[in-house]
Amino acid sequence: MDIIFLGGLEIETVIGIYDWERTIKQKIVLDIEMAFDIKKAAITDDISYTLDYKAVSDRVVDFVEASKYLLVETLIEEISKILLNEFPTPWVKITLNKKGAISRARDVGIIIERGQK
């Protein structure tokens, strides 16, 4: 199976468990990998035979911008459900980086894989 990916997708959202975090927007950075067989699209040169990464980006950005979860766990799980339920991919890997959440750490977050390749 091939991989279609989006790297460094930056989105501002309300996320966090502390009172001060409920009053501001913070940046999260997503790396998304989606399994997909690209052969038919490559042969036909036709967007309708592939997984449109622009459509994925638009859907994920709209969802995350409107969300207000406490935990990054909940947010990343909901993103994985959207990808698996709404797009033609059987497997996704998502990295959610809440940069700045830990002042001494450059990166902090979660990596999940869902579905079957």
Ligand SMILES: Nc1nc2c(c(=O)[nH]1)N=C([C@H](O)[C@@H](O)CO)CN2
């Ligand atoms: N496993 C997690 N740990 C923490 C989370 C989280 O969402 N998942 N969130 C926080 C705070 O919101 C933090 O990001 C603020 O600096 C702490 N730990």
